[in-house]
Amino acid sequence: MRAAINIKHSQTKRLAVRRVEQALNLIATGLPYRDRQIRDAILSELAGTSAHGQLLMKPAECLDAIASTVSQLGRRLRDGFAYDTLLELQTEARAIFSRFDRT
Numbered sequence: 001m002r003a004a005i006n007i008k009h010s011q012t013k014r015l016a017v018r019r020v021e022q023a024l025n026l027i028a029t030g031l032p033y034r035d036r037q038i039r040d041a042i043l044s045e046l047a048g049t050s051a052h053g054q055l056l057m058k059p060a061e062c063l064d065a066i067a068s069t070v071s072q073l074g075r076r077l078r079d080g081f082a083y084d085t086l087l088e089l090q091t092e093a094r095a096i097f098s099r100f101d102r103t
Contacts, residue, residue: 009060016063017055023070027077037086042070045090046097065100072096 024042028035043050046066047058055063073093083089 010056012060013056013058013063016060016067017052019067020055020063020070023067023074026074027070038089041086041090042073042093045093065097068100069093069097 020043024039027038029038040050043055043066046069047055047062049055070093073089073096076092077083083092
């Protein structure tokens with residue numbers, strides 16, 4: 001029974017990381033190097049890491065908040081809002097995340 005609970009918990013975290021990755025893909029610029037910088041900047045700001053293995057150690061609720069934050073950033077970008085620097089993007093991400101994060 002305990003193994004089944006651990007498997008379900010593990011699957012929940014993997015799905016949450018997938019939601020984060022999908023949200024990050026929506027804000028892609030088409031320039032691989034720049035996309036990597038943006039991804040790393042956002043994840044480092046919100047999760048303290050950009051490593052996939054480290055993300056899996058975060059609580060699923062935190063990962064859901066990160067996915068929601070990145071989705072909202074993506075909506076802002078699609079609506080025409082522009083960030084001049086990665087620092088501006090990180091600051092905005094932190095402000096949005098603080099409204100979602102309950103961990």
